[in-house]
Amino acid sequence: MAVAEAPAEESVQPAAPRSGVAIRARGLTKKYGDFTAVDKLDLAVNHGEIYGLLGPNGAGKTTTILMLLGLSEPTAGTARVLDVDPARNPTGVKRQVGYLPDNVGFYSGMTGRQNLRYTARLNRIPKDVAEPRIDSLLSRVGIADAGDKKVDTYSRGMRQRLGLADVLVKEPSIIILDEPTTAIDPTGVEEVLALVRQLADEGAAILLASHLLHQVQQVCDRVGIFVSGKLVASGTTDKLAAQAGAGPISIEIVAAPPLEVVRQAALKVSGVTKVEPDTRDKHMLVVTANRDVRADLARALVEAGHPPYHLRRRGDELDEIYRRYFVANDTAGAMYDRTG
Amino acid sequence: MTGQADAVPAARRRKRKNLRAQGPDAPRPQKAAAADATDSGPRYRAGWRIIAAKEFADHVGSWRFAILTIVLALAGAAAVYTTAGAIKDLAPNASGNESIFLLLFAPGQSINNVPPFTSFITFLGPLLGIAFGFDAINGERSEATLPRLLAQPIYRDDVVNGKFVAGLSAIALILATVMFVVSALGVIQLGIWPGAQDVLRLLVWFILTVAYIGFWLAFALLCSVALRRAATSAMLALGLWLVLSVFFGLIVGVLANFLSPVAPDATNQSPDTIANLQMQVNLSRLSPNELYTEATSIMLNPRLRTVTPGLVTNDQATGTIPGLLSLEQSMLVIWPQFVTIIAGTMIAFGVAYVAFMRQEVRA
Numbered sequence: 001m002a003v004a005e006a007p008a009e010e011s012v013q014p015a016a017p018r019s020g021v022a023i024r025a026r027g028l029t030k031k032y033g034d035f036t037a038v039d040k041l042d043l044a045v046n047h048g049e050i051y052g053l054l055g056p057n058g059a060g061k062t063t064t065i066l067m068l069l070g071l072s073e074p075t076a077g078t079a080r081v082l083d084v085d086p087a088r089n090p091t092g093v094k095r096q097v098g099y100l101p102d103n104v105g106f107y108s109g110m111t112g113r114q115n116l117r118y119t120a121r122l123n124r125i126p127k128d129v130a131e132p133r134i135d136s137l138l139s140r141v142g143i144a145d146a147g148d149k150k151v152d153t154y155s156r157g158m159r160q161r162l163g164l165a166d167v168l169v170k171e172p173s174i175i176i177l178d179e180p181t182t183a184i185d186p187t188g189v190e191e192v193l194a195l196v197r198q199l200a201d202e203g204a205a206i207l208l209a210s211h212l213l214h215q216v217q218q219v220c221d222r223v224g225i226f227v228s229g230k231l232v233a234s235g236t237t238d239k240l241a242a243q244a245g246a247g248p249i250s251i252e253i254v255a256a257p258p259l260e261v262v263r264q265a266a267l268k269v270s271g272v273t274k275v276e277p278d279t280r281d282k283h284m285l286v287v288t289a290n291r292d293v294r295a296d297l298a299r300a301l302v303e304a305g306h307p308p309y310h311l312r313r314r315g316d317e318l319d320e321i322y323r324r325y326f327v328a329n330d331t332a333g334a335m336y337d338r339t340g
Numbered sequence: 341m342t343g344q345a346d347a348v349p350a351a352r353r354r355k356r357k358n359l360r361a362q363g364p365d366a367p368r369p370q371k372a373a374a375a376d377a378t379d380s381g382p383r384y385r386a387g388w389r390i391i392a393a394k395e396f397a398d399h400v401g402s403w404r405f406a407i408l409t410i411v412l413a414l415a416g417a418a419a420v421y422t423t424a425g426a427i428k429d430l431a432p433n434a435s436g437n438e439s440i441f442l443l444l445f446a447p448g449q450s451i452n453n454v455p456p457f458t459s460f461i462t463f464l465g466p467l468l469g470i471a472f473g474f475d476a477i478n479g480e481r482s483e484a485t486l487p488r489l490l491a492q493p494i495y496r497d498d499v500v501n502g503k504f505v506a507g508l509s510a511i512a513l514i515l516a517t518v519m520f521v522v523s524a525l526g527v528i529q530l531g532i533w534p535g536a537q538d539v540l541r542l543l544v545w546f547i548l549t550v551a552y553i554g555f556w557l558a559f560a561l562l563c564s565v566a567l568r569r570a571a572t573s574a575m576l577a578l579g580l581w582l583v584l585s586v587f588f589g590l591i592v593g594v595l596a597n598f599l600s601p602v603a604p605d606a607t608n609q610s611p612d613t614i615a616n617l618q619m620q621v622n623l624s625r626l627s628p629n630e631l632y633t634e635a636t637s638i639m640l641n642p643r644l645r646t647v648t649p650g651l652v653t654n655d656q657a658t659g660t661i662p663g664l665l666s667l668e669q670s671m672l673v674i675w676p677q678f679v680t681i682i683a684g685t686m687i688a689f690g691v692a693y694v695a696f697m698r699q700e701v702r703a
Contacts, residue, residue, distance in 0.1 A: 062702060099487075108483060
């Protein structure tokens, strides 16, 4: 890998659109004593792609990111970021990678613009290049008016936006975002995700770590479900949903009471194996069937005089996966995920 | 993925670049650090310099800088003003015309209950070091700026090196300012200009003082690496400062009497007493404050020939002719103190450096 040490001036060049694998991890492992934070992780992120590393709090997402940046040394396994080994040449990696840490912080006594200037200096971006770039970035993330205010007057959402601008100052070809949508209001989340999508379309490889699955899955090209240091599933959202949907399916129903009549009506539909009240919502029934019986079920309920107000297949939008992996491991995280 | 096919030219491009890099002046991979600093064109500044520049600007614009400068300048001015007023009475202590100016800084005694300028520096200097170091690293942690900073293309030690250099520069700036103020006041009061020897001695003393305060800066930096909270870190550093500058004499006296007791019937000349004194001197030299005081006394008073006049016996003193030491001779006397202070600073910084390098980025 020694030959891959990139010459320093590469950092000043604008990132050319690239393609192929940008980040690759093979058997990446990190142990703290007996505790295994990341367990034999295999991962590949391509240019122009958003990869969502989704998992509950404490799953090892941040540890993985720190290893990819060379800020933490792997116990075993290898990582390659643009063919550079972050454990051996961290600065070579950090020239090319923009990293937005979880809960990003800024020097509160300095203005947003001054903070970005410092980042530009640390990346050895000449002043005449940096100034116009900072201007355009501040307006791109929507805080152009606040650029000359001190950061301690910023709201958390504004800090998060400033964090995105900070990541983009070096024009990275790889962007790693750790929980980019926490602490932003819903419209802000939409804007930030749209910006992330734009960056990927411009050719950047984006690794997006988050526990807010519902929020981020819509922009991710592929997702990996990361629980307790292990990547338990990986692929496009459709593929994962299909995987989860194979076998018996679950359907939620809310219909005009009494529930017992509804239950009997549902059980008569062919293919339905089980009908039970939902564990959380006492007005809801969960139908288990060995095929997609939604149309038949609806018809049967209407005919029985109990039209459904709500009829939804679980397993859409990865719901089943979330339930399977998240609720078991991190109830609090999943609850937050729903309300947020 | 469609990327597979496109990846080939990219790989080839990279390979070509590598071939070019393997020319005679290609940097060896192990020398990546040096390559960053020097081989990549004039615009490529070393990371620690960028950090030091930012930190220094922060320090100079900060309240603590202004307050410390004013406090030290006022204390210094008061000391020198009082000394200058009493200079006629002190003149017999001065050795020839040459060192009258140095007397302003180190009259060797308190005048009208105002301690000499050097005592102020010995006592307050550590505060300077602590003020610019106690929140260096844990401040970055509590503001959550450390991960962002370390994700930039710099080496991890650039952070701790840059901060140390910035702190030392701020300290040197304050000290130089105060010395200029005090010297100017002295010139006005006395109407004499310092001689070349005086200036040289003050210069050496300046370097010595920066090294001494540097020890406290390095210690405070260590506290800021080891302790998560800035308040705890400041308390620990201030605690050591209080112990060493206020209580250390008492502790040394008790320890020395325990380790090397003096018989009740001992006289000033008996071996017990001398052994006890020797023990006291040795123990007190564990403190950088004591080493600095000794070095200061020699450096600013060319008449002194030993740092321990109390241990000179009558036999040794008999027949000595009073005279002035040259700068070189004075430096020879305090060389051990000088080297020890610098070594202490380097050890404290070294421990802070290693501790920081081994720390996890995340709290």
